[in-house]
Amino acid sequence: MTQAAVRAHTNIALIKYWGKRDEALFLPTNSSLSLTLEKLYTDTLVRFDDSLSQDHFILNGQPQAEKETQKISRFLDRFRKEAGITTFAHVESINHVPTAAGLASSASAFAALAGAANIASGLNLDLKTLSTYARQGSGSATRSIYGGFVEWNKGTSSDDSCAIPVDDADWDIGMLVVAVNRSEKKISSRVGMKQTIETSPYYPSWVETAETDIQAIKEAIKERNFERMGEIAEHSAMKMHASMLAAQPPIIYFEPASMKAIQIAHQLRDQGIPCYVTMDAGPNVKVLCRLSQAEQIKNAFKEHFSEEQLMITGPGQGIRQLTNEEYRA
Numbered sequence: 659m660t661q662a663a664v665r666a667h668t669n670i671a672l673i674k675y676w677g678k679r680d681e682a683l684f685l686p687t688n689s690s691l692s693l694t695l696e697k698l699y700t701d702t703l704v705r706f707d708d709s710l711s712q713d714h715f716i717l718n719g720q721p722q723a724e725k726e727t728q729k730i731s732r733f734l735d736r737f738r739k740e741a742g743i744t745t746f747a748h749v750e751s752i753n754h755v756p757t758a759a760g761l762a763s764s765a766s767a768f769a770a771l772a773g774a775a776n777i778a779s780g781l782n783l784d785l786k787t788l789s790t791y792a793r794q795g796s797g798s799a800t801r802s803i804y805g806g807f808v809e810w811n812k813g814t815s816s817d818d819s820c821a822i823p824v825d826d827a828d829w830d831i832g833m834l835v836v837a838v839n840r841s842e843k844k845i846s847s848r849v850g851m852k853q854t855i856e857t858s859p860y861y862p863s864w865v866e867t868a869e870t871d872i873q874a875i876k877e878a879i880k881e882r883n884f885e886r887m888g889e890i891a892e893h894s895a896m897k898m899h900a901s902m903l904a905a906q907p908p909i910i911y912f913e914p915a916s917m918k919a920i921q922i923a924h925q926l927r928d929q930g931i932p933c934y935v936t937m938d939a940g941p942n943v944k945v946l947c948r949l950s951q952a953e954q955i956k957n958a959f960k961e962h963f964s965e966e967q968l969m970i971t972g973p974g975q976g977i978r979q980l981t982n983e984e985y986r987a
């Protein structure tokens with residue numbers, strides 16, 4: 659098959675990935691763990707086409723400039739090399755997630771692209787190996803290959819720095835996404851983490867505690883101890899942001915409305931409703947909660963946020979191939 663379309667869902671890290679020990683290979687300084695989300699995803703179609711004299715990349719209906727297309731070309735080169743393909747590709751993608759706004763578009767993007775290239779090239783790599791390919795487009799994409807709770811084991815080399823499914827999250831787990839601001843961030847994750855490693859005196863503490871957090875959260879998930887899981891996740895996000903705040907110049911993704919959202923979640927918690935916040939490289943806040951309580955939590959947020967800013971989602975599944983009809987729909 660020379661053409662394939664694949665859907666990949668975004669994931670939100672509960673134990674964050676923040677920093678590379680090898681930038682070229684996208685090897686992280688610490689292992690991370692995430693929840694794949696049902697409602698936010700990317701659909702990507704790849705076609706290797708003899709008639710093309712260069713790669714084409716269309717995102718949300720817009721032909722992309724050379725810089726963006728080059729990222730795609732470099733990513734596809736790995737598949738072309740392995741599969742012995744010399745033709746160029748037509749790539750089109752639709753984000754059902756805001757692009758570059760801290761809602762992990764790069765995670766669903768490169769997992770979908772890897773999935774589509776895997777089938778279109780005829781390589782048909784297994785999912786674990788495919789996750790090491792996705793990783794080399796964007797680190798967080800490693801985890802979007804699978805659904806539910808997923809670990810990205812930092813590994814010892816490019817071959818074993820891969821995703822491992824941990825739990826299908828089929829036990830009353832949800833997230834309320836509070837879209838504080840959907841516009842593109844000024845500092846990308848890639849630049850932000852590099853600047854933190856290079857200048858933040860708190861970065862070594864981040865690395866030290868991340869490994870303990872991974873072990874602890876895996877235990878909490880195994881025991882289905884929601885409160886413990888939430889506490890560890892919130893702590894991981896705050897530690898990551900603390901390391902960024904201590905960078906020079908500081909990296910500040912918080913906006914006033916982000917603080918408001920955190921406050922509301924904490925008030926709800928004081929009232930006995932378990933909910934925990936996490937934030938990525940952007941101002942948007944994600945509230946980890948019981949799916950069965952998500953509506954109630956959303957209602958509390960409605961006092962300060964509009965309906966359009968609030969989205970409830972359950973756990974999502976791993977990558978899957980789309981039929982032509984599904985892709986066009």
Ligand code: ADP
Nearest residue numbers: 751757758759760761762763764765767846847
């Ligand atoms: P985010 O928080 O959305 O993950 P990042 O800065 O990590 O933000 O990544 C955004 C980048 O990911 C975009 O600038 C673009 O290069 C890439 N990207 C986003 N969506 C797609 C897509 N559907 N296909 C290919 N690349 C994409």
Ligand code: DP6
Nearest residue numbers: 671674675796797798847848938939
């Ligand atoms: C804060 O995966 O977007 O969302 O590997 O450079 O593409 P690159 O960065 P990216 O970083 C994600 C950082 C994060 C935390 C996380 O998703 O684990």
Ligand code: CO
Nearest residue numbers: 762764765847
């Ligand atoms: Co990203």
